[in-house]
Amino acid sequence: QTVVTQEPSFSVSPGGTLTLTCALTSDSVSTSHYPSWYQKTPGQAPRTLIYNTNTRSSGVPDRFSGSILGNKAALTITGAQADDESHYYCVLYVGSGIWVFGGGTKLTVL
Amino acid sequence: EVQLEESGGGLVQPGGSLRLSCAASGFTFSSYWMHWVRQAPGKGLVWVSCVNNDGTSTRYVDSVKGRFTISRDNAKNTLYLQMNSLRAEDTAVYFCSTGDSHAFALWGQGTVVTVSS
Numbered sequence: 206q207t208v209v210t211q212e213p214s215f216s217v218s219p220g221g222t223l224t225l226t227c228a229l230t231s232d233s234v235s236t237s238h239y240p241s242w243y244q245k246t247p248g249q250a251p252r253t254l255i256y257n258t259n260t261r262s263s264g265v266p267d268r269f270s271g272s273i274l275g276n277k278a279a280l281t282i283t284g285a286q287a288d289d290e291s292h293y294y295c296v297l298y299v300g301s302g303i304w305v306f307g308g309g310t311k312l313t314v315l
Numbered sequence: 316e317v318q319l320e321e322s323g324g325g326l327v328q329p330g331g332s333l334r335l336s337c338a339a340s341g342f343t344f345s346s347y348w349m350h351w352v353r354q355a356p357g358k359g360l361v362w363v364s365c366v367n368n369d370g371t372s373t374r375y376v377d378s379v380k381g382r383f384t385i386s387r388d389n390a391k392n393t394l395y396l397q398m399n400s401l402r403a404e405d406t407a408v409y410f411c412s413t414g415d416s417h418a419f420a421l422w423g424q425g426t427v428v429t430v431s432s
Contacts, residue, residue: 206377239417245360250410250425251352256418294360298417302365302374304350309359 207231207299211307217285217314225310226277227295233276238297240278242271245292245309254293255280282312290314317341317421319411324426331401331430337394337411337423345369345389348414351396353407354425361407364396365414379405401430 208230217223227240234240242255253262255271258278270281278295295307323335337349351363364375364385373385384397394411406429412419 241418243360243419245354250422251360251412251419253418253420253422256420257416260416262420292359296360296362296419302372303376304362304365306352306360306362 207297207303207305209295209297209305209307211293211295211310213308214311214313217282217312219285219287219314221285222281222283223285223312224274225280225282225293225295225312226274227279227297227307228277229297229299234273234278234297236273238278238299240271240273241296242269242278242280243294243296245294251294285314287314319413319421319423321409321411321423321426324409324428326429326431327401328432329402329430332397332399333401333428335396335398335409335411335426335428337396339392339394339413342413342421344387344392347420349385349387349394350412350414350419351385351394352410352412352419353405353428354410355404355407358407363409366394398428401428403430406430 210228243251245251259271272279292309294309320338350365366373366385370387382400386395408425410425411423413421
């Protein structure tokens with residue numbers, strides 16, 4: 206069973222920069238996993254932030270960027286704002302038409 | 316307006332069935348793979364199932380294999396999820412989403428499924 210891991214929680218000060226990561230327990234994450242990132246606020250639909258590792262979805266500010274860092278996918282937020290406080294999920298394509306979400310990271314801006 | 320709208324959720328007893336629908340508008344539905352993703356109360360997002368453009372290929376997460384069936388009607392611009400033998404752990408908000416570039420592009424607002432006696 207493929208497991209995707211993310212930091213359960215993360216805190217950042219307003220204006221700060223942070224990097225969230227997304228790892229596979231059994232392999233290195235690469236562009237072949239097409240990492241994508243989503244913001245999820247309670248009661249709302251997920252918002253697509255990044256797809257294909259580093260492509261920003263339409264309307265997403267350039268404060269959000271995606272990359273591969275070492276053997277993990279990464280989401281970097283620069284200049285964190287109060288309304289960035291949310292849950293962030295990565296998802297990896299693991300082949301054979303199967304996608305796996307990470308457990309999500311709860312981001313606190315304080 | 317480009318949108319997805321889910322319906323069909325509700326309260327069902329364990330062992331029961333529900334069929335979810337996802338109506339698409341504002342884009343060429345038949346051009347996209349479609350997905351169902353769910354979120355149980357207090358839990359994270361989980362990919363559930365997908366279907367290819369013409370409905371000939373489907374995939375499922377292990378926990379729903381043999382119980383859920385995804386399908387689509389491109390003439391009606393509608394995606395379906397037939398859920399049988401429902402369990403308490405299937406309780407969740409179910410979202411439909413378009414698949415594009417190996418990611419989830421457009422999302423609906425979700426429909427709530429509660430499995431309880």
